[in-house]
Amino acid sequence: MRECKIVSRKFDLEDAHTLKVSKANGGYRTLEKLKEYSPTDIIKIITDANLRGKGGGGAPAGPKWELMPQESEKPSFLAVNCDESEPGTFKDRQIISKDPHLLIEGILITCYAIKAKHAYIYIRGEYKQYQDILQSAIDEAYEAGLLDACDITIHRGAGAYICGEKSALLESMEGKRGHPRLKPKQKEPEWYFGNPTLVNNVETIASVPFIIQNGADAYKAYGTERSPGTLLFAMSGHIERPGVYEAEFGTSMMEYINVYGAGIKNGKKLKAVIPGGVSCGVLTAKEVENLTLDYEALRNVGSALGTGGMIVMDEDTCMVTALKNILEFYHEESCGQCTPCREGTGWVDKLVGKILDKRGTKEDIDKLLDIADTMNGKTVCVFAPAVSTVIVSFIKRFRDEFEGAL
Amino acid sequence: MSDMVEVIVDKRAYNAEKGSLLIDLLIKEKIKVPYFCYHEALGADGNCRMCMVEIEGQKRPQIACDTFIKEGMEIRSTGENIEKVRTDILELELINHPVDCPTCDQAGECSLQDFYMDYGLHDSKVTVTEKVKHDKHIDLGSNVMLDQERCVLCARCTRFTDKITHTHELGIIGRGDHARVATMPGRKLDNPYAMNVVDLCPVGALTSKDFRFSQRVWFLDTVESICHGCAKGCNIYIDHNKLKYQDDRIYRFRPRRNDAVNGFFICDEGRLSYKELQEDRQENILFNHKEIGEDEALETFQTLLETYVSDITVVIDANLFNEEIEAILEFSKEINAQVCAPLEIYRDEAFKDEMLKSANRAANAKMIENLNIDTQMPAQSGLLINFNHPAEFEADKQIDFRTHQQTQGAFILPIATYAESEGHIMNEDGMIQLCQKALFKNDPVPTVIEWLEKVRS
C-alpha cells in the first residue's frame, strides 16, 4: 500500500491555506497549461483519465463535462458541491480548510473547460469555520488577480442533507426549498435559473489540477483499471486512529484499516463496516477481509463505495441500535416531496424502534423489507433507494440479531 | 401541425400526439390510473407517485405524468407487478391518514377512498401506534377549512395560489413527514377564487366552511347549469336534495369544466350565489300589500291591460332565459307594448378582473343585444310591466314579476328563479348554454312562461 498525495499533498504544511504557502509549493502552476490546451482538450484529458465523481455516485466526470455547451447564448455555471452531510464523511472539509487554493485552482481549470464565468461553492451551513478559511483564500485569490476570468461565490446552506443532491442543490441556490427535480429523459446538463450548469463534488474538482499538470496516464497509474486515481477515504467509529487518509482505489480494506487506522479501538474485534457513508450497505467483518476499496468490488457484494467514509463497528455494537440511529437520520432529512420516501422513512424508523423496544414481531421484520422494496426505484431521487439499501443490508446480514430482539 | 403516433396501452393501440403527456392520454381514453398531484390546469408535479405504469424496455415503473409519448411505446397499467406498486404506495399514503371518514365532508367524493376501493382493499398492516399529528380544523379564511392531517401533500392548492391566482397564500412548510400545508402565521387565504382549492383538494384536507357538515354527498342530486353572477356564464353543477318532510334545497355550486368558457374554476362570489336563490323569495301574489288569489290577480291584470291599452311598457331583466325573453316579446307584440331591457345598471367595472369575472353582471345581456331590444331606460309610461328588472321606474301603474321580495310595489306576482325551471342563456362571447332545472319545490311558483299562458287564457 503506497502513499498517495494527489489531493492531500499540502495538507500537513503549516499555513497551507494561505496563497503564499500554496504558491511556494506548486499551487496554481497548472494555470500555465491553459495556454497550451483548449477547453475541449482539457475535457478530453479528464475523460481519458476516467476521473470519477467523488461525491458518492462515482459517475465519470468527463462525460458530465461534455454535456455542457461549448457555444451558448446563455451563461454557463459551475456549482461545487460542498454540502458534505453524509454521516461518516468529513473529507471535503479537509480540502477547504487545509488546501483551499487547490480547490480554487481546480475551479479555474474546470470553468475554463466548460466556458463558465462564475462558480458557486455550495457549502453546508454547519461548516462556517471552514467557510471562513475558504473565503479568505478566495479573497487572496481576488487580490492576486487570479479570478479575473472567473468569479467564485460561496453560497451557504442551512442544515439540509438533501441539498447535497445535485438538483436539490440547484433548487436551494435558486432560493427555493431543496426538493430534488424530476430527472430528464435525455442526457442534458443541469440547469440553474435555466442556464447550463455543471455540479461536481469538491474533491472531484480538487483532483483536476494534478490530472492536467501530469496527464491522464499519471492519474491512471494509481488505482484500478475501472476505478483509477485516489480518494480521500476516511475512518470513524471504533477505530484507533480515526481520520482522513488519501489512498488509491484497489487498496485492501483490511490493510487500510490496520495501517492507517491502527486497527480496532481498545483491541476489540471487528464486527461490521459501513464502507462509504451510511447510504451504503453494511458489510460483515468476514466480507471486509476479502474486499478492496474500489467501486466495482463493493458493488459486487451488494454494497457501494459511496464517499469512502468508513464507519467501523466493533464486536460489542448492537446492529439494531445502529440501524435505528441511521433511520432516524433519514427520517429527519427526507425532504417530504414524494409519498414513498416521506411516509416510508417515518414508518421504518418507528418499526425498528418497536423492535428495539422488544415489542417487535417477525412480521415487522418482513414488513421492513417490504417497505424497503416500495421505497426502491419509485421516487424522485435516490434518497429513498439508499434507505432501502441500508435496511436490506442490515437485515440480510444480521437477521439473527433482529430476531433476537423480538 | 401535431405529429400523431401510435402507442399501445394494455395491448390496445391508441393514437396520441408525439411528445404529449402519457397521463393525458390515459385520462382521455378513460384508462383507470390513480393520481393525486396531476391536474390539467396545474400541470404535473410528480410527487404522489400514484400514476406509475410499466413501460416496455424500462426496468423501473415510470410516472405517467412525466412520461412523454413516443412512437411505439408499450405501456402496461394493469398486471401483478404494477398493481402491487400501486397498492404499496397507497398503503404509505394511508399510514398517517386519520380515520376521519365518519365526520369528513369529503367522504363519497374522496380520491383516497376511491383508490382504496379500486386498488387497496387490504387490511392495515401498520403495527406502530404513533401517527404523525398536525393541526385540524384551521380556518384559513375565504370559507376554507384546512385539516393538515388529512393532507396528502399533492401541492395542488399551493400550485393554485402560485400559478393561477398569483396570490401566494398557501405553501408547504416544514420537511419530511412534518411537512404540511399552511399560510404564513396570522395571514389568511384571501383571493376571489380561493374556494376552488376545495374542489382541487383530492381529499378532505381543504373543505368548504359553507358546506361543512351540511349534507352527505351521496344524497345530493346533481344538475348542470350556468352561474348567473355575470355575463361570463361559468359552467356549474348544482347539488340539491330534498330531505324528508322538507323542501328541495340547493346545498352548493361546484365548477363544471368547460375549456371554452371558464376552464376548471369559478369565482367565490358566483359559487356562493346559490344562497340568494333560496333567500327572501317572493312566494305569494301581493296587491296593495295584501295577499290575493290567482284568479283575482289575473282579473286585475286584464283590467289594467285594458285600461292602459296603448300606453304599456314592458321591461325585461337581462338574467331571464332566452325562452322567457322570446315569450315576453311575443306577448308584448300581442298587447302592443313598448319593450326595453336597460343594461347600464348591470355594469360593475370594479367586479371585472383578468380571470373570469366580467364587468357585465347580467347573465343574458348578450341575448338582449342580439334581439335588438332597446337597452335604454324607458320614459314615463302609463302601465309598466316589469319582469324582474332591478331598476326603479316611473309609471302610473306598475306590475312587478319578481323572484325576490321587494319593499315597494303595488302589484307583485312571484316567478321562478333560473334554478326552478329550465332554459338557455347566452354568455358575453355569444355561446348559448343550457341551465337544467335544479329545484323541485313542494309548492313551485309559476315560471314567466306559465304566467303568460295564464294571462292569455
Place this chain on the structure above:
Amino acid sequence: MSFKFSDENLREIEALKKRYPSSKALTLPCLWMVEYQEGFISLDAIDEISKHTDTPPMEVYRVATFYTMFHLEPQKKVNVQVCKTLSCKLCGSDKILEHLKKKDVNIVHVECLGSCGTAPVMQIDDVNYENLTTQKVDEILKEIK
C-alpha cells in the same frame, strides 16, 4: 415591530445581487443575514427579504421552515448542537448528552456535523468542539458563559 436590514447588510445585498443571475438566489443569504443580525427570523424580516429577492413572502417563509439552522422564534438560551448520528453515537455521544441535560442550555439534537473523525462533537455558535469528554464540556461551557 418592524425589521430593517443594517446598512452593512444592505450593502452586502447589493453586492450579492451582481453575483447571481436572479435576485431570487439571495433568499438563503438574506435569511442568514437576518439570523445573525437579530438572532432569529421574524415575519417582518421575511416580508423585508421578500422585497429584496423579488419573491413572495410565503415562498421565503416556506424556505425558512425547510432548513434546521434557522430560528423563527427568539432564542432564550445558548443552543448546543450535539451530533447524534452513527459515528458520534459509537464514540459515546449518549454520555455527552446525558451530561448536558444537567446544564442550563438548550440541547439541539442534530444529524452528522461532518466531524466523525473527532467524535463525539458539539457545535455552539458556528464553532465545533471535538473529541469531547464530560470534563471538556464543562470547561467549554464555562468559557462561553
